[in-house]
Amino acid sequence: MAERFVYGFGGGRTDGDAAMRDLLGGKGANLAEMAKLGLPVPPGFTITTAACNAYYASGRVWPEGLEAEVAQAIADLEAKTGKRFGDPANPLLVSVRSGARASMPGMMDTVLNLGLNDDTAAGLAVKAGDERFAYDSYRRFIQMYSHVVLELDHSAFEAILETYKDENDCRSDTDVDAAGWKHIIAAYKKEVEKASGRPFPADPKEQLWGAVAAVFRSWMNPRANVYRKLHNIPEAWGTAVNVQAMVFGNMGETSATGVAFTRDPSTGAKRFYGEFLINAQGEDVVAGIRTPRPITKAAREEMGDKQLSMEEAMPEVFAQLTDVYRRLEAHYRDMQDIEFTVEQGVLYMLQTRNGKRTAKASLKIAVDMVDEGLITPQEAVLRVDPSSLDQLLHPTISPSFKRDVIVQGLPASPGAAIGKVVFDPDEAADLAQRGEAVILVRTETSPEDIHGMHAARAIVTSRGGMTSHAAVVARGMGRPCVCGATDLRIDEAQGQFIANGRVIRRGDIITVDGSGQKGWGQVLAGAAEMVRHELTGDFARVMEWADSIRKLGVRTNAETPDDVRVALEFGAEGIGLCRTEHMFFNAGRIAAVREMILAETAAERVRALSKILPFQREDFVEIFRLLGDRPGTIRLLDPPLHEFLPHSPEECATVAASLNVDPKALQARVKELMEVNPMLGFRGCRLAIAYPEIYAMQARAIFEAAAQVAKETGVTPNPEIMIPFVIGRKELAAVRAIVEEAAREALAAAGVEIPYLIGTMIELPRAALRAAEIAEEASFFSFGTNDLTQTTLGVSRDDAAKFLGLYVDRGLLDRDPFVSIDADGVGELVQIAAERGRSARPDLKLGICGEHGGDPDSIALCMRLGLDYVSCSPFRVPIARLAAAHAALSEKPQSRA
Ligand code: PEP
Ligand code: MG
Numbered sequence: 041m042a043e044r045f046v047y048g049f050g051g052g053r054t055d056g057d058a059a060m061r062d063l064l065g066g067k068g069a070n071l072a073e074m075a076k077l078g079l080p081v082p083p084g085f086t087i088t089t090a091a092c093n094a095y096y097a098s099g100r101v102w103p104e105g106l107e108a109e110v111a112q113a114i115a116d117l118e119a120k121t122g123k124r125f126g127d128p129a130n131p132l133l134v135s136v137r138s139g140a141r142a143s144m145p146g147m148m149d150t151v152l153n154l155g156l157n158d159d160t161a162a163g164l165a166v167k168a169g170d171e172r173f174a175y176d177s178y179r180r181f182i183q184m185y186s187h188v189v190l191e192l193d194h195s196a197f198e199a200i201l202e203t204y205k206d207e208n209d210c211r212s213d214t215d216v217d218a219a220g221w222k223h224i225i226a227a228y229k230k231e232v233e234k235a236s237g238r239p240f241p242a243d244p245k246e247q248l249w250g251a252v253a254a255v256f257r258s259w260m261n262p263r264a265n266v267y268r269k270l271h272n273i274p275e276a277w278g279t280a281v282n283v284q285a286m287v288f289g290n291m292g293e294t295s296a297t298g299v300a301f302t303r304d305p306s307t308g309a310k311r312f313y314g315e316f317l318i319n320a321q322g323e324d325v326v327a328g329i330r331t332p333r334p335i336t337k338a339a340r341e342e343m344g345d346k347q348l349s350m351e352e353a354m355p356e357v358f359a360q361l362t363d364v365y366r367r368l369e370a371h372y373r374d375m376q377d378i379e380f381t382v383e384q385g386v387l388y389m390l391q392t393r394n395g396k397r398t399a400k401a402s403l404k405i406a407v408d409m410v411d412e413g414l415i416t417p418q419e420a421v422l423r424v425d426p427s428s429l430d431q432l433l434h435p436t437i438s439p440s441f442k443r444d445v446i447v448q449g450l451p452a453s454p455g456a457a458i459g460k461v462v463f464d465p466d467e468a469a470d471l472a473q474r475g476e477a478v479i480l481v482r483t484e485t486s487p488e489d490i491h492g493m494h495a496a497r498a499i500v501t502s503r504g505g506m507t508s509h510a511a512v513v514a515r516g517m518g519r520p521c522v523c524g525a526t527d528l529r530i531d532e533a534q535g536q537f538i539a540n541g542r543v544i545r546r547g548d549i550i551t552v553d554g555s556g557q558k559g560w561g562q563v564l565a566g567a568a569e570m571v572r573h574e575l576t577g578d579f580a581r582v583m584e585w586a587d588s589i590r591k592l593g594v595r596t597n598a599e600t601p602d603d604v605r606v607a608l609e610f611g612a613e614g615i616g617l618c619r620t621e622h623m624f625f626n627a628g629r630i631a632a633v634r635e636m637i638l639a640e641t642a643a644e645r646v647r648a649l650s651k652i653l654p655f656q657r658e659d660f661v662e663i664f665r666l667l668g669d670r671p672g673t674i675r676l677l678d679p680p681l682h683e684f685l686p687h688s689p690e691e692c693a694t695v696a697a698s699l700n701v702d703p704k705a706l707q708a709r710v711k712e713l714m715e716v717n718p719m720l721g722f723r724g725c726r727l728a729i730a731y732p733e734i735y736a737m738q739a740r741a742i743f744e745a746a747a748q749v750a751k752e753t754g755v756t757p758n759p760e761i762m763i764p765f766v767i768g769r770k771e772l773a774a775v776r777a778i779v780e781e782a783a784r785e786a787l788a789a790a791g792v793e794i795p796y797l798i799g800t801m802i803e804l805p806r807a808a809l810r811a812a813e814i815a816e817e818a819s820f821f822s823f824g825t826n827d828l829t830q831t832t833l834g835v836s837r838d839d840a841a842k843f844l845g846l847y848v849d850r851g852l853l854d855r856d857p858f859v860s861i862d863a864d865g866v867g868e869l870v871q872i873a874a875e876r877g878r879s880a881r882p883d884l885k886l887g888i889c890g891e892h893g894g895d896p897d898s899i900a901l902c903m904r905l906g907l908d909y910v911s912c913s914p915f916r917v918p919i920a921r922l923a924a925a926h927a928a929l930s931e932k933p934q935s936r937a
Pocket of ligand 1: 512617619678803823824825826827828889890891
């Protein structure tokens, strides 16, 4: 049988329902559902998303059968309404609206009053007993249709109207009478013919097909394309078209139109909340021509508004609306966003959908609805979008604040902060010590800048992508960060930066919004108004439910005691990645680290390392104390050694003097360690193969610390030693031996037993492929998906921002692969490694510690691939807990309800 493309609703017979959202779009499915519930819905029909897809698949040709189905649907609609398309005595008028599966601003605007022409307008005037109303409706139709369907410039139409009003002393549209509208209509039609070369279509059927084509076209318009990309809405979903009999909110003082939420969308409070306009059509509310009034008396009084609310002006209709909204909320079991029209005292429902809300409101509504017995805790968990928690975990800019944007970049680390511009990390640290709020602005950052980054309230860079050093470190520290702001040029010599023609000086106050607006991080002039949120109450209850549902563990990437503390407060169950190199940059230690690197013999190296040992041990003591018996994955030294050395000749001279070495020798060693491709160079466990003393020292520090804390607290720490950048079994076996020997010695000396694991990172494609043999030497794998993405795609994590955006825009990549795991490539390597690893060692523990560990889509993938835990920066821990619960619920939604 041929595919069915049209589904009718309302007026007695309804074919669809809310479950058919994919086919009928959100609006169409909900109109059908409301009609089925017996609510007053003007009858109409929906042309399916499948028709839209077929239209595109065949090169913009109507799919076979559609025309006949639409003709039948119009005949049905005529029968239901008792009106006829094009009948001057009793004309059927319809609205045409788009409606995709997800609500999508940016799609086609609505066309109202379709079906009007010179004859039907005259008929409507007689039937409504109101000539002015009929011709006002007609001119609105021509204006909307010309703009939306014929795509003519609407300024010409506005000019015609304004000229008429000026010449006839009309202050507003309401002063224009029927004769005036007729005059304007004639001018509009002339304008259409002039601009399009064709007369305005008078045949209602031709009007309708024009509007249907315009809805389909709007699916691919640039606004819709941008929105789809930002929200990951597949092009293949298509849009539906809703054609519905018109009802008029502009038929005098007993008519009205309005929108409302069944609960407050910004706070979540349980109160009906909305706005309406008497004697108006829907677009008057949206266009802001007149200021809408509150629906309820309480809201009117709160606002000090003198004009009557709907509750007071139309008490009977209000009572009916109250009944309807309560039924809708109880039926959908979620907060609804509704649209309605009152035509001469009769209420009609035009739309209902789950209302958009702030993160705060979403938590409150979810918790309240559980308490009201409306939904289960599982459903409550699913109602809160994990990513939206970002809004709560960091202070954010007040939504009503008017932004003065200096420059945009990538929203690399969420939250917003205000401070003075500084360019130098030392200065940032100094000023912060004196209690100043500073924002560090750099071309890019490196490990040497850590102290300045930590001191800064926020970080801005002009280069680098979502996993650049600045982005990773800022997220880890919970500092807002905008990176890759390519329009920003720093002139440190002049003490200023220039962006989009504006000069911002050192010391000027700026606000950094790392959460992003429409996908961009922003740098704003001056101090923005901020809001802060509470993390107890509703938040805590939803998180508790999430924890009872999820199966994936959630750990944190953290190396400072501060970060560990924050992460534990946010519910981390251990450390998944402690990057020990960050501990080497501390001002008190870097000299000894450099001495170690410059050492020419193993003995010299051991001497230098013995100076670092007590510091490292102290770091681990603090961390083990905080962790108790929770697992702590400690990764041994990973980055290339030259990162710790000075670079410019001046820096070399200073460092040489302080270390008491020959500056020439230092420069020579720097040169020797320099690499063209340091990310693929002499780093990770390769360092330990060349200099086993380094890992031996680190392992000794870890086990001495663990022994000390065990004795001191009576709680045995649970260290997991992680070897980075491994490519094969033999390599891991050699490094493992170094660690085991150091552990044996340290524990024997302390006389304490500390069970521990040795495992590896899987961050190179070869390691993923050789996972079976590697697992023979590893008790756990942790997927380092930052490096694995970089090496699988051959894309540098520091430079990719330049072209990755282009790839995403062109649809060559779905998402930035450093933000959300490239499921087809990197994901398959993870799968291969997990399977092969577990085939060799069934109890192999699997986790992920790349930045993807805090991304909800990647977390869902980790769950599907059977990982045991994810690890992410402290501020993303709650997001990961919730996302892991979502992943668990989407695996088996029924059995858990
Ligand atoms: C990784 O590569 O994913 C990882 C966690 O290590 P790093 O970011 O420190 O290279
Ligand atoms: Mg790595």
